Amino acid sequence: MSVFATIVVSNSNKVEAQALTSLDMFTTEFKKGLRKYWVSSGNFPQDYYDALIDNDLVYLSLTDQNVKPTSGLFDLGLSKVITED
């Protein structure tokens, strides 16, 4: 079982979110103003999703599959940080 979501955690919650899920998750940086956030998007194993919710680590979550994740984040003022060569 899994849950489709785009989950955003604050920079201060990144380490704990990774500890509850995987070091391979929440590795993509977004920013909103000066604040830094970390995002994972896709199908989350149910236990990962529940752990993030239960521990109150989620800054925001998008679950509507009719909205493209990058568009949903952009609409909320979050922009992807792209580090070029």
Add this chain to the structure above:
Amino acid sequence: MYGLGVNRLGVTNAPSGFSPLSLFANGEQGVWYDPSDLTTVFQQDGTTATIPWTSGDILDANRVGKLVDKSGNGKDALQTTLSKCPALKYVGGLYYLEFDGIDDGLQTASIDFSSSDAMSVFTGVRKEADETSVVAEISDNAGTNAGSFRLGSISGDKWRYSVRNTSTVNINANSYTAPQTNVVTGLNDFSDPVTTIRVDGAEIATSANSPGTGNFGDHALNLGARGNGSSLHLDGRIYSVVVRNVLSNANDIALTEAYVATKTGVTI
């Protein structure tokens, strides 16, 4: 002039009987990925067949954790983190991998490309955003690692093919504003030197600048993002990928681009 002697082909279909497998008949190193061959597409567990998404919500069953290499070289592209698995979609008669532009990406084990200083990279791809991204890249950073390449997009309206040995040569195809679906080909030979980018069967730009001599390296191949989904995420689709560790001749370029075009729904 270092053009490779192939221009627009005026064809919409690969000649019957052509298979990219023939490109590896002499033991060429490389890969061939074909998401339309459902016997080669598996879920995160690596053993359960992925079911192409056609409508409704994207489920685990639509996710791709293993894409089998059809070249015979055994370099399957993998993703073991569920949320980073792209989706296999079937829309309008075409199969493709959809990368979300956030964290999706596939990666192979290391591939020993060190027997040659040349490369041919054929892709059928769509970008949804004009931003820097990876379609295909060997090593975790082709901007710093010797013997590597990156084919992808950059900010603005550009496709880019980059190669590096002791220095980097970047060559761009301009005026391809997202959303954009193309057959994008990168070709190079370090010692010639020549680096070329082609779009939809036509040579767009070529350079004789030298990235330094030497062969390609022993690196992992990344699809849809840099470093196993760590950065430079493609917001878009991959329909077809063929990578050969040789500089393809004009006939092979024509045949392969025509084949990729049919998989991508592009007329060239």
